[in-house]
Amino acid sequence: MKTTFYxxxxxxxxxxxxxxxxxxxxEPFSVSxxxxxxxxxxxxxYYNLLPTINNFQWAIFYLNPDSxxxxxxxxxxxxxxxxxxxxxxxxxxxxxxxxxxxxxxxTMNPIQNxxxxxxxxxxxxxxxxxxxxxxxxxxxxxxxxYSSNCDEKVININCATLIxxxxxxxxxxxxxxxxxxxxxxxxxxxxxVIIYNSTLTPEENNLDxxxxxxxxxxxxxxxxxxxxxxxxxxxxxxxxxxxxYSTPFNEDDIEGxxxxxxxxDFEPYYIQRKK
Numbered sequence: 001m002k003t004t005f006y007x008x009x010x011x012x013x014x015x016x017x018x019x020x021x022x023x024x025x026x027e028p029f030s031v032s033x034x035x036x037x038x039x040x041x042x043x044x045x046y047y048n049l050l051p052t053i054n055n056f057q058w059a060i061f062y063l064n065p066d067s068x069x070x071x072x073x074x075x076x077x078x079x080x081x082x083x084x085x086x087x088x089x090x091x092x093x094x095x096x097x098x099x100x101x102x103x104x105x106x107t108m109n110p111i112q113n114x115x116x117x118x119x120x121x122x123x124x125x126x127x128x129x130x131x132x133x134x135x136x137x138x139x140x141x142x143x144x145x146y147s148s149n150c151d152e153k154v155i156n157i158n159c160a161t162l163i164x165x166x167x168x169x170x171x172x173x174x175x176x177x178x179x180x181x182x183x184x185x186x187x188x189x190x191x192x193v194i195i196y197n198s199t200l201t202p203e204e205n206n207l208d209x210x211x212x213x214x215x216x217x218x219x220x221x222x223x224x225x226x227x228x229x230x231x232x233x234x235x236x237x238x239x240x241x242x243x244x245y246s247t248p249f250n251e252d253d254i255e256g257x258x259x260x261x262x263x264x265d266f267e268p269y270y271i272q273r274k275k
Contacts, residue, residue: 029069031099040058048102050073056074057076067091070086070089072086073085119174123163123171125167126168132148135261136263138258138261139254140249141164141165143163143168146159165247170244170247171247171257172243174240174242178236180235180237185228188224189225192223196220196221197213197217
């Protein structure tokens with residue numbers, strides 16, 4: 001009888017705990033005092049969040065254990081409210097940075113991707129129009145291209161274009177490689193050693209001085225390589241290659257584009273507003 005009683009008590013405790021945890025997980029999460037746990041239509045337009053969802057009405061946020069956010073979005077379809085869940089919409093940190101940048105853009109310091117090299121990007125729209133520039137950001141739904149005719153050091157919103165991937169046919173990324181970084185040091189180092197050896201007299205170039213000559217030749221060669229490496233920056237020997245991406249982009253495409261874009265974690269608000 002006691003065993004049965006304890007079993008029932010344990011069952012009730014576990015049941016209540018499970019229900020509490022489930023309810024806690026399902027509770028909306030307030031992401032910021034700016035919007036709380038629910039994003040209204042006006043806030044969506046002001047902060048430029050979830051811009052690709054047509055007939056948006058509102059979105060409710062839920063926090064996952066890994067600090068990513070799920071968004072339960074309500075939209076209209078044939079004048080009838082419909083719900084959809086966007087899992088892992090973005091990290092909490094990324095969303096907070098985005099919201100803060102909207103209110104205080106001058107105080108934000110966007111984190112630049114360490115792999116960013118200013119690769120030239122050529123975009124071909126599905127209507128045949130082409131555009132070129134640098135890639136500022138890349139997501140599964142859109143790209144932000146910065147015009148190559150503008151000063152890249154001082155971002156100008158009028159030079160940024162937000163492009164929906166649905167409007168693209170393909171995109172190509174131009175990469176420049178300075179072959180001089182490999183070729184110049186090799187040639188300069190070898191030439192320095194040859195010149196050094198040519199200056200040795202027959203008396204100096206003998207077996208007794210072999211060790212000394214080898215060490216000196218090595219030092220001269222290293223010096224020549226250093227000069228060659230410096231020359232590769234002064235007079236670069238660049239070779240170019242292009243990599244094409246066709247739509248629709250897959251996860252690997254987005255990851256690759258994200259790595260070479262200027263901003264990876266989030267795009268500055270003053271850039272995202274450009275449409």
